[in-house]
Amino acid sequence: xxxxxxxxxxxxxxxxxxxxxxxxxxxxxxxxxxxxxxxxxxxxxxxxxxxxxxxxxxxxxxxxxxxxxxxxxxxxxxxxxxxxxxxxxxxxxxxxxxxxxxxxxxxxxxxxxxxxxxxxxxxxxxxxxxxxxxxxxxxxxxxxxxxxxxxxxxxxxxxxxxxxxxxxxxxxxxxxxxxxxxxxxxxxxxxxxxxxxxxxxxxxxxxxxxxxxxxxxxxxxxxxxxxxxxxxxxxxxxxxxxxxxxxxxxxxxxxxxxxxxxxxxxxxxxxxxxxxxxxxxxxxxxxxxxxxxxxxxxxxxxxxxxxxxxxxxxxxxxxxxxxxxxxxxxxxxxxxxxxxxxxxxxxxxxxxxxxxxxxxxxxxxxxxxxxxxxxxxxxxxxxxxxxxxxxxxxxxxxxxxxxxxxxxxxxxxxxxxxxxxxxxxxxxxxxxxxxxxxxxxxxxxxxxxxxxxxxxxxxxxxxxxxxxxxxxxxxxxxxxxxxxxxxxxxxxxxxxxxxxxxxxxxxxxxxxxxxxxxxxxxxxxxxxxxxxxxxxxxxxxxxxxxxxxxxxxxxxxxxxxxxxxxxxxxxxxxxxxxxxxxxxxxxxxxxxxxxxxxxxxxxxxxxxxxxxxxxxxxxxxxxxxxxxxxxxxxxxxxxxxxxxxxxxxxxxxxxxxxxxxxxxxxxxxxxxxxxxxxxxxxxxxxxxxxxxxxxxxxxxxxxxxxxxxxxxxxxxxxxxxxxxxxxxxxxxxxxxxxxxxxxxxxxxxxxxxxxxxxxxxxxxxxxxxxxxxxxxxxxxxxxxxxxxxxxxxxxxxxxxxxxxxxxxxxxxxxxxxxxxxxxxxxxxxxxxxxxxxxxxxxxxxxxxxxxxxxxxxxxxxxxxxxxxxxxxxxxxxxxxxxxxxx
Amino acid sequence: xxxxxxxxxxxxxxxxxxxxxxxxxxxxxxxxxxxxxxxxxxxxxxxxxxxxxxxxxxxxxxxxxxxxxxxxxxxxxxxxxxxxxxxxxx
Numbered sequence: 001x002x003x004x005x006x007x008x009x010x011x012x013x014x015x016x017x018x019x020x021x022x023x024x025x026x027x028x029x030x031x032x033x034x035x036x037x038x039x040x041x042x043x044x045x046x047x048x049x050x051x052x053x054x055x056x057x058x059x060x061x062x063x064x065x066x067x068x069x070x071x072x073x074x075x076x077x078x079x080x081x082x083x084x085x086x087x088x089x090x091x092x093x094x095x096x097x098x099x100x101x102x103x104x105x106x107x108x109x110x111x112x113x114x115x116x117x118x119x120x121x122x123x124x125x126x127x128x129x130x131x132x133x134x135x136x137x138x139x140x141x142x143x144x145x146x147x148x149x150x151x152x153x154x155x156x157x158x159x160x161x162x163x164x165x166x167x168x169x170x171x172x173x174x175x176x177x178x179x180x181x182x183x184x185x186x187x188x189x190x191x192x193x194x195x196x197x198x199x200x201x202x203x204x205x206x207x208x209x210x211x212x213x214x215x216x217x218x219x220x221x222x223x224x225x226x227x228x229x230x231x232x233x234x235x236x237x238x239x240x241x242x243x244x245x246x247x248x249x250x251x252x253x254x255x256x257x258x259x260x261x262x263x264x265x266x267x268x269x270x271x272x273x274x275x276x277x278x279x280x281x282x283x284x285x286x287x288x289x290x291x292x293x294x295x296x297x298x299x300x301x302x303x304x305x306x307x308x309x310x311x312x313x314x315x316x317x318x319x320x321x322x323x324x325x326x327x328x329x330x331x332x333x334x335x336x337x338x339x340x341x342x343x344x345x346x347x348x349x350x351x352x353x354x355x356x357x358x359x360x361x362x363x364x365x366x367x368x369x370x371x372x373x374x375x376x377x378x379x380x381x382x383x384x385x386x387x388x389x390x391x392x393x394x395x396x397x398x399x400x401x402x403x404x405x406x407x408x409x410x411x412x413x414x415x416x417x418x419x420x421x422x423x424x425x426x427x428x429x430x431x432x433x434x435x436x437x438x439x440x441x442x443x444x445x446x447x448x449x450x451x452x453x454x455x456x457x458x459x460x461x462x463x464x465x466x467x468x469x470x471x472x473x474x475x476x477x478x479x480x481x482x483x484x485x486x487x488x489x490x491x492x493x494x495x496x497x498x499x500x501x502x503x504x505x506x507x508x509x510x511x512x513x514x515x516x517x518x519x520x521x522x523x524x525x526x527x528x529x530x531x532x533x534x535x536x537x538x539x540x541x542x543x544x545x546x547x548x549x550x551x552x553x554x555x556x557x558x559x560x561x562x563x564x565x566x567x568x569x570x571x572x573x574x575x576x577x578x579x580x581x582x583x584x585x586x587x588x589x590x591x592x593x594x595x596x597x598x599x600x601x602x603x604x605x606x607x608x609x610x611x612x613x614x615x616x617x618x619x620x621x622x623x624x625x626x627x628x629x630x631x632x633x634x635x636x637x638x639x640x641x642x643x644x645x646x647x648x649x650x651x652x653x654x655x656x657x658x659x660x661x662x663x664x665x666x667x668x669x670x671x672x673x674x675x676x677x678x679x680x681x682x683x684x685x686x687x688x689x690x691x692x693x694x695x696x697x698x699x700x701x702x703x704x705x706x707x708x709x710x711x712x713x714x715x716x717x718x719x720x721x722x723x724x725x726x727x728x729x730x731x732x733x734x735x736x737x738x739x740x741x742x743x744x745x746x747x748x749x750x751x752x753x754x755x756x757x758x759x760x761x762x763x764x765x766x767x768x769x770x771x772x773x774x775x776x777x778x779x780x781x782x783x784x785x786x787x788x789x790x791x792x793x794x795x796x797x798x799x800x801x802x803x804x805x806x807x808x809x810x811x812x813x814x815x816x817x818x819x820x821x822x823x824x825x826x827x828x829x830x831x832x833x834x835x836x837x838x839x840x841x842x843x844x845x846x847x848x849x850x851x852x853x854x855x856x857x858x859x860x861x862x863x864x865x866x867x868x869x870x871x872x873x874x875x876x877x878x879x880x881x882x883x884x885x886x
Numbered sequence: 887x888x889x890x891x892x893x894x895x896x897x898x899x900x901x902x903x904x905x906x907x908x909x910x911x912x913x914x915x916x917x918x919x920x921x922x923x924x925x926x927x928x929x930x931x932x933x934x935x936x937x938x939x940x941x942x943x944x945x946x947x948x949x950x951x952x953x954x955x956x957x958x959x960x961x962x963x964x965x966x967x968x969x970x971x972x973x974x975x976x
Contacts, residue, residue, distance in 0.1 A: 226939040276960040
């Protein structure tokens with residue numbers, strides 16, 4: 001027989017071993033050498049905290065009582081893990097991108113960083129976990145009692161209670177030491193993860209060892225074991241279908257919602273690829289864990305006397321066979337299961353309690369808010385330590401109150417059902433952008449209330465909390481509210497009854513609440529980030545402008561993250577902005593990033609509130625700030641900005657292209673003109689020279705001489721006109737020359753222009769309405785006349801119609817008076833319309849034009865100087881020019 | 887141009903394979919759920935020839951099969967690159 005003292009010594013040595021493992025792992029991680037600490041194997045093993053003492057001891061008891069049904073508790077998580085691509089992958093990605101610290105933080109963060117939701121989820125989690133922690137304490141004490149009793153001591157209730165107390169105190173110490181060493185920015189606990197990985201190996205090894213011993217040592221091989229199964233009382237395999245199905249669902253859902261599972265699955269996960277490995281490795285672990293449960297149960301039933309507790313078969317069967325070593329190993333396995341679960345659960349719960357309840361209360365109790373004196377870090381750590389103690393104390397109290405319920409499995413299922421109330425809000429929040437915080441709160445509270453009424457409170461036993469008469473007839477005699485037969489659904493299994501109604505009404509309240517209410521802007525931003533996490537994992541902007549000083553933010557960040565880490569963040573950001581020192585510009589992006597870093601330590605809601613106090617200043621509320629960043633407005637603003645930008649760019653490009661075309665055409669024309677102007681100058685020069693040669697030689701008849709002299713004169717005039725034009729243009733362009741203002745009438749100006757230009761046989765028919773031309777002018781009338789003359793002369797020269805007609809129309813255009821000169825010729829081709837007002841441009845080489853393509857250029861310069869303008873008017877059935885009068 | 891012509895074809899095939907693997911990863915839990923509930927139907931059909939030991943063997947065989955398939959899928963499945971906001975502590 002194992003002496004009790006030896007057992008205690010072994011247990012203490014084992015705990016010391018775990019301490020060392022955790023300590024070494026922490027050290028390694030601090031030195032940055034602990035890569036192996038973060039391998040997929042360790043991650044998978046850390047998930048094994050799902051297999052608690054309930055699993056280790058309880059599964060065998062469960063199998064002994066209800067046959068194969070125990071296996072549903074493993075099938076649910078198996079389906080969830082195998083289906084990691086659906087939910088877990090998204091959960092892990094969100095957990096990493098949003099720095100989620102707990103499941104309460106997830107819900108709170110998703111629904112607009114709502115503090116209230118964080119509180120609700122935390123309360124549900126704590127209440128649901130309390131029986132479960134009590135269960136672990138109970139299993140450790142019960143298993144200790146087995147050894148105590150077998151070594152002659154007779155343990156009664158007082159000894160059990162004191163043992164439970166000692167276990168609780170020991171677990172508190174261990175968890176405080178390794179769980180709150182630092183406020184890790186990512187809530188990762190290398191030491192603890194390593195310790196629970198080791199414990200995972202120990203419990204698997206222990207259970208398999210017992211199983212192997214039972215199958216080959218006691219039953220005599222696989223065949224006889226199977227025969228034994230079929231011969232035992234659990235051979236009758238007739239699970240109620242609802243329970244089989246319901247428990248698979250329940251365990252799968254609880255796997256996602258249990259705070260401790262969320263801690264190891266999401267919070268402690270630092271690489272998504274771990275999940276990919278765990279997707280098959282963890283089901284494998286579960287399968288091996290459950291492989292020997294039925295054989296142990298059957299052999300225990302067969303071997304041990306009627307009435308012995310089947311929950312302890314794992315211990316009592318080896319003891320009955322006289323295998324003390326195996327029994328101690330088995331004890332260590334159970335001990336590992338219990339302790340690892342309690343450690344992680346208390347860490348998860350204390351994080352939630354401190355982040356969502358203690359710190360917000362503490363912050364709001366101080367008027368100064370985030371800028372108060374004192375170390376937030378220290379406060380948060382203390383809050384966590386106290387929470388750990390508090391959670392374990394609650395578990396201990398429940399254990400004492402419930403007096404140690406007989407069937408472990410029943411307590412476990414009650415706990416599962418409670419925590420699963422988070423599922424609708426979580427899944428809804430992950431996949432439905434329309435989910436609102438009101439819906440989530442309604443669903444959570446409804447589900448929690450139904451759970452408490454139908455399962456949790458009755459679990460204390462009749463007349464403990466709920467009187468027997470209420471159980472039988474409902475409160476106030478309302479039969480439809482009977483706790484275990486809501487709406488008259490009597491005869492259902494209590495657990496399935498509770499799961500069914502709580503899930504149905506929870507989901508209904510969640511959906512209806514969400515549909516009827518309107519989300520806050522921040523909720524919508526967060527919703528978009530959660531639901532579409534794979535599309536855009538980059539941050540949103542919930543802070544539109546930084547009203548905070550970088551220095552204030554640094555002071556606050558130092559209090560939460562510690563000075564080194566905070567300074568690192570600020571320096572990195574400053575360097576990223578190209579600045580020296582520690583104080584970067586407070587951009588919305590930076591504030592957002594900083595808030596996320598802080599959220600990794602104190603949770604999203606608290607971080608948001610703290611940053612909010614600094615950023616928004618006193619007068620502006622969070623809502624005001626965020627309203628500006630309303631999701632749709634943001635997107636619309638962004639796209640319209642983009643649109644405007646691209647339109648502007650298009651415009652610029654078009655202008656550039658136009659300018660380029662103009663330049664190219666001009667340069668070609670200029671070249672042509674140079675040739676032309678030399679030609680223009682040369683032709684008269686040549687004739688002047690040759691005719692003056694003839695005159696110099698003399699001997700020609702007088703008539704001939706006169707004709708020659710006339711030609712020379714004409715050519716000289718032509719030259720002079722050309723040079724005059726060039727000079728005129730030059731003067732106008734350089735802004736030289738003065739304008740001589742006169743008062744007059746438009747009609748007179750047009751009269752003069754027509755008189756000057758319409759001469760001789762080439763008379764063009766001019767249509768005008770003199771009545772309209774009675775407009776008083778105060779400008780340089782001579783210059784204006786020059787413009788008109790030019791336009792009329794052009795029409796005469798270039799109008800190709802058989803009977804050229806020029807209409808002169810006076811009209812109002814754009815609030816100013818305009819004179820249109822419209823002929824009935826071919827007009828000017830579109831590609832030339834741009835060019836005609838440029839110097840040296842000539843559309844044809846009509847010799848008869850006699851000009852050098854300067855006329856319209858001069859007109860334009862004149863009109864600009866007069867304060868009017870001239871432009872080509874397309875689409876008038878001929879060449880048309882509009883002169884806008886000054 | 888020849889290499890550019892070849893590469894997309896190769897990539898396309900690979901990403902096509904990835905898509906189908908993702909489909910498999912999504913379908914597997916559904917298949918698992920169906921297979922795990924199947925023993926209930928034996929009971930419904932009143933097939934009493936099967937004892938607990940048969941169900942035990944059935945469940946563990948199915949379980950192992952699912953684990954094997956999940957392992958194959960997860961090993962071939964490539965994860966999308968992670969967002970940059972979370973890479974500094976990798």
